[in-house]
Amino acid sequence: MQKLVIRGEKRLYGEIAVQGAKNSALALLAGCTLCSGEVRLTNCPALSDVFAACRILNRLGCKSRYSEHTAYVNAGSISECAVPEDMMREMRSSIVFLGAILGRKGQCELSFPGGCELGPRPIDMHLSALEQMGARITEEYGVLCCECPYGLHGAKISLGFPSVGATENIMLAAALAKGETVIYNAAREPEITDLGNFLNCCGARISGQGTSTVVISGVEKLHGCEYEVMPDRIAAATYMAAAAITGGELDLKNARAQELEAVIPVFEQMGCAVFTYDERIYINCKRPLKAVRTIRTMPYPGFPTDAQAVVMAALTKAKGTSVVVENIFCSRYRHVDELVRMGANIKAEGKVAVIEGVKRLYGARVRACDLRGGAALVLAGLGAQGETEVEKVCYIDRGYENIEKYLREAGADITRMTG
Numbered sequence: 125m126q127k128l129v130i131r132g133e134k135r136l137y138g139e140i141a142v143q144g145a146k147n148s149a150l151a152l153l154a155g156c157t158l159c160s161g162e163v164r165l166t167n168c169p170a171l172s173d174v175f176a177a178c179r180i181l182n183r184l185g186c187k188s189r190y191s192e193h194t195a196y197v198n199a200g201s202i203s204e205c206a207v208p209e210d211m212m213r214e215m216r217s218s219i220v221f222l223g224a225i226l227g228r229k230g231q232c233e234l235s236f237p238g239g240c241e242l243g244p245r246p247i248d249m250h251l252s253a254l255e256q257m258g259a260r261i262t263e264e265y266g267v268l269c270c271e272c273p274y275g276l277h278g279a280k281i282s283l284g285f286p287s288v289g290a291t292e293n294i295m296l297a298a299a300l301a302k303g304e305t306v307i308y309n310a311a312r313e314p315e316i317t318d319l320g321n322f323l324n325c326c327g328a329r330i331s332g333q334g335t336s337t338v339v340i341s342g343v344e345k346l347h348g349c350e351y352e353v354m355p356d357r358i359a360a361a362t363y364m365a366a367a368a369i370t371g372g373e374l375d376l377k378n379a380r381a382q383e384l385e386a387v388i389p390v391f392e393q394m395g396c397a398v399f400t401y402d403e404r405i406y407i408n409c410k411r412p413l414k415a416v417r418t419i420r421t422m423p424y425p426g427f428p429t430d431a432q433a434v435v436m437a438a439l440t441k442a443k444g445t446s447v448v449v450e451n452i453f454c455s456r457y458r459h460v461d462e463l464v465r466m467g468a469n470i471k472a473e474g475k476v477a478v479i480e481g482v483k484r485l486y487g488a489r490v491r492a493c494d495l496r497g498g499a500a501l502v503l504a505g506l507g508a509q510g511e512t513e514v515e516k517v518c519y520i521d522r523g524y525e526n527i528e529k530y531l532r533e534a535g536a537d538i539t540r541m542t543g
């Protein structure tokens with residue numbers, strides 16, 4: 125078991141190049157299933173979730189390999205349509221393969237993803253949408269069997285909530301379906317725009333990605349292409365929070381300010397100076413941090429749930445009272461108890477967390493319970509007096525490429541240890 129050992133209170137300073145986006149890369153890798161030629165995904169982050177997606181592709185009979193931030197996938201030889209349970213469990217977001225496999229093979233079998241660290245993760249909207257497109261879905265002993273005897277066809281689908289995964293699954297299933305599919309109340313996250321742009325690069329006919337109405341006109345075939353994965357806006361927000369909690373100064377390369385419009389003002393309210401130019405965000409946090417007005421997580425373009433934990437870590441040291449309301453997931457405060465062990469003053473109940481800023485955090489042995497919560501503990505360790513050990517780094521490795529290397533290059537005292 126690996127852990128990160130951090131000796132805190134070192135001010136971060138320097139440049140960090142932000143990795144490619146995990147949540148885009150995973151959807152794009154699933155999308156490769158639909159293509160007959162080779163796809164080259166550049167700027168693909170080296171993450172355990174990305175490697176898990178490549179293993180799924182190989183299991184399906186595709187040829188995939190990963191080298192130096194590029195994933196090469198050729199699904200010309202796809203032969204299987206089932207994803208085994210151990211692979212589904214390894215990566216909850218493998219549900220996005222459902223629409224892609226069904227679109228390409230006309231059938232798909234995978235185990236029900238069930239709950240995860242963030243609480244129950246229902247997929248009712250994914251399934252109902254695919255049924256509207258002609259899929260027949262049965263569930264037996266936790267295994268989903270999907271088939272479409274007459275092929276998938278276009279449909280007009282209204283989502284009750286702008287679910288990211290459901291929007292992706294519908295886009296993937298509709299790309300090769302007969303006729304036109306319209307998604308109303310679609311998710312507008314930048315990763316959806318990236319998926320639409322990627323599929324179009326492969327020959328799909330998709331418009332409206334990034335707005336709440338996405339229109340997909342099915343085509344006969346998709347071909348290969350070369351495509352650059354978008355930068356990771358949540359990793360960028362995480363490094364901004366690292367600068368804030370250490371009173372540091374970072375210049376983030378490959379960071380798109382327009383995708384962080386709900387996040388940047390929060391750092392400004394905390395008293396940080398933020399300048400954005402080209403694809404860079406510069407943040408300088410010399411002054412003591414101040415509490416912020418209520419943060420409510422919302423679907424994009426609202427404040428992202430994925431940035432909630434890391435911003436909360438910075439707020440633990442902000443003078444005054446801050447309030448966070450988590451509206452997307454029902455169990456996304458598991459980092460709170462661990463932050464409290466480090467001296468933070470946070471009360472969380474239901475959707476609401478109240479953070480009273482403290483003067484000091486103290487190093488402690490803490491455990492990551494999920495990806496973003498784990499990153500929050502690393503940040504707290506950077507801002508704490510003394511030594512912090514963060515256990516269960518495997519959660520953090522799912523979404524952050526070599527987090528300790530980037531932080532160390534910016535001046536942090538952080539080491540990965542085994543055992």
Ligand code: EPU
Pocket residue numbers: 147148150217244245246247248249250251285286287288289290311429430452453454495496523
């Ligand atoms: N939901 C349903 N039914 C459904 C689908 C979703 O009730 O059929 C609910 C979920 O339970 C949740 C809410 O709707 O309460 C939002 O879920 P959504 O489908 O939008 O999220 P997701 O596709 O499961 C993606 C990201 C998450 C990110 C959310 C919200 C990937 C691989 N995952 O999840 O990323 O938090 O969108 O932006 O893209 C992370 O990176 O740490 C992470 C968890």
